[in-house]
Amino acid sequence: MATELLFRDDAYLKSASARIVAVGERGIELDRTIFYPLGGGQAGDTGALLRENGERIPIADTRKGDAIDSVLHVPAPAMQRPEPGETVALEIDWERRYKLMRLHTALHVMSCVIVAPVTGGNISPDKARLDFDIDMSLLDAEKIERETNALIARGVETETVWITDEELDARPELVKTMSVQPPRGAGRVRLLRIPGIDLQPCGGTHVRNIAEIGGIRVLKIRSEGRRNRRVEIALAS
Numbered sequence: 001m002a003t004e005l006l007f008r009d010d011a012y013l014k015s016a017s018a019r020i021v022a023v024g025e026r027g028i029e030l031d032r033t034i035f036y037p038l039g040g041g042q043a044g045d046t047g048a049l050l051r052e053n054g055e056r057i058p059i060a061d062t063r064k065g066d067a068i069d070s071v072l073h074v075p076a077p078a079m080q081r082p083e084p085g086e087t088v089a090l091e092i093d094w095e096r097r098y099k100l101m102r103l104h105t106a107l108h109v110m111s112c113v114i115v116a117p118v119t120g121g122n123i124s125p126d127k128a129r130l131d132f133d134i135d136m137s138l139l140d141a142e143k144i145e146r147e148t149n150a151l152i153a154r155g156v157e158t159e160t161v162w163i164t165d166e167e168l169d170a171r172p173e174l175v176k177t178m179s180v181q182p183p184r185g186a187g188r189v190r191l192l193r194i195p196g197i198d199l200q201p202c203g204g205t206h207v208r209n210i211a212e213i214g215g216i217r218v219l220k221i222r223s224e225g226r227r228n229r230r231v232e233i234a235l236a237s
């Protein structure tokens with residue numbers, strides 16, 4: 001069943017309460033959640049569910065379920081499973097998530113410095129990468145770092161915009177990522193807009209103001225196949 005995705009409207013929620021609707025082999029489903037499930041290259045959240053009896057159920061990962069907007073909270077192995085109907089307090093590992101948000105938003109900014117089709121990407125708490133279909137000679141780590149940091153220094157607010165599937169079909173130039181097409185079927189698609197910098201479909205969690213990224217360092221650039229040049233970054237601090 002669908003879970004109300006609280007992080008979609010407010011990525012800064014660190015806690016919330018929710019009701020358990022199902023407990024299965026693959027994870028625990030809630031009526032609402034602040035846990036982001038692995039997707040769009042961004043790692044799933046970790047944290048804990050706190051039962052009314054005081055017991056703490058550590059959540060080791062968060063994944064998408066089979067239905068649209070369904071979310072599976074994966075408990076750490078050998079934990080006592082809660083019962084459907086129970087109310088639990090949700091807590092995400094905020095320090096980890098905030099790093100993911102900063103790195104994720106940094107990739108949006110960097111994708112406007114390196115103008116080429118994006119063939120893949122990944123965001124983990126300590127580093128992130130984008131793969132581009134581009135000639136190696138066009139990638140200069142020092143230049144990418146300087147130009148990305150100059151855009152970050154503009155300190156603009158990010159915005160979430162929703163458009164219909166039809167509007168997106170009419171504007172294919174919005175989709176930079178060849179490997180990940182935006183999810184369709186829900187009738188509408190979520191876009192992240194960084195005014196004057198970037199606009200693209202994205203369901204991930206972002207910082208409110210790009211100044212929160214602080215700055216990035218390019219860790220390495222390497223070839224990962226004929227059409228893949230991988231640019232890996234970390235937060236500057």
Ligand SMILES: [Zn+2]
Nearest residue numbers: 104192202204
């Ligand atoms: Zn995004």
